[in-house]
Amino acid sequence: MSTTRDFGQEGFLWFIGTVEDRNDPLKLGRVRVRIMNVHGNSREHPTDTLPWAVIMNSVHSASTNVREEQPGTEDHWWKTGVAPVGLNIRSTVVGFFLDGTERNQPVVMGTINGIPDNWPYPFEDGKGPPRNHDVPEEAREINTVPKTIVRDITNIEEDIIYEPITAYKAKYPYNKVTKTERGHVFEVDDTPDNERVHQFIRGGAYDELATIVYEVDNRRFLATRRIEKTTDNKHEVDLVDRTVWVGRDEIHRVQNNRTDSVGNNVTQSIGNNVTQSIGNNEVRTIANNQTETIKGNVLITVEGNYDLNVTGNVTINGKRIDLNP
Structure with missing residues (x-):
């Protein structure tokens, strides 16, 4: 959109709003935001009339193209940075207007967590979010990652299944948690003496690295335990x-x-x-020769028959040979 205003010349006009649409046709991560005290309810300003708001990334995201020179062939361009697609419908966001009081070019700077009581601008069906905490449970000393899913699979003998208990002992506010809308969980837990790195994938698979503290003679030693679990096939490929x-x-x-x-x-x-x-049985096929060197004694006990078929010669050398002694 064009504007007759110079960016930043009218001061910093900021806003709070809620995300109603994230299906950006340009796939730039833009969202439509219903801004408080600007857009009113959905009847006054339907969702499809709201302007697209661009996302402000952190300095940890390059948000640009980088050229990799490849001698002898065409250079490759890498799209670098973090994809700005973390917002969900009904996320509460804070931002500002690039065009000041014209209010047509919003920029989202970040989100606000809370425990919402109601929906400021309800959808047409009247539904709003339940009164619930916006912060993932794992960060609040509540472990929701399931212990195991393999018990539900048939033809698995219980006595051979051994799955160690997760080392989760998180204390607020040490556990840094990223939880996605489909249930993937990534934890970096700095709880003292219970540090962990845990990733859980929807479907039951997870990988956990946990700090173990040992005390010997009043001295503390740190070690790391790892639990890795898949609930379906696993493939590893090493080319060297x-x-x-x-x-x-x-x-x-x-x-x-x-x-x-x-x-x-x-x-x-x-x-x-x-x-x-x-x-049961053992079958061995050797395409060529077999050589065995035994520097002690040999004892073979056969409780049935013993058949030895040799198409060539048999040579037995011994200091003494006893048959049926």
Whole structure:
């Protein structure tokens, strides 16, 4: 919109309003705001007649294009910054008018939290927000992230499911929470001695890093515990190498089948014993030779029949050979 006024020459004319439309056809993050003491109710000024308000981003958002030079090919342009799409319908916002008293070019600077009693300009259906707290529960010492969803899945044996309890012990005002309209939760919790970073995805998956405090001989030690959970398939792709180091024990529990496919060699070094318990059959196929070196004794107990089929020769060397001693 054009204006006959010089920006900023008439002082700072600010406003408070409520968002009624966020479907910006230009996809710039603009919203239509019903501004208090300016637009009246929806009958006087329908939503589609309200001006589009642009969003003021913080200095942490570049809000521009950056060119990446790529020798030998066309340069790439990156759209950098934070997308200004965090507002919802009925968000209470504060802003100012670029065009002063003409009041046609609003800019939204931020939002205001509260516990609303009523809707200042009700929609035509008369519905307004319930009397409810605008701040996410997780920031107010209320943990709403579900413990588990896997219990509802059939064919899962209860005795093999082990899901540690979340380390949530947040105290106000230390937990910085971002919660979206569809239930995704991102927490950065600075509660003393209970610091956490937690992300929860709608559908039940989450990833939590939590500080654990140990006290030994009046000395405090800090460690970090991690819980990672998915409620459906999980895929990891490493295009080069992977190194895993486990300082103590490692447990794998697979409820159904497991398939390992190795394109080249497998080398195992085991410092002590190997114990295997196979509930049914074992089938092994070796395409070429097998060599075993046992530096102690061998004991084989077969409670059924033992068949040995050799298409070539059999050579047995021993200091003494006893058959049915």
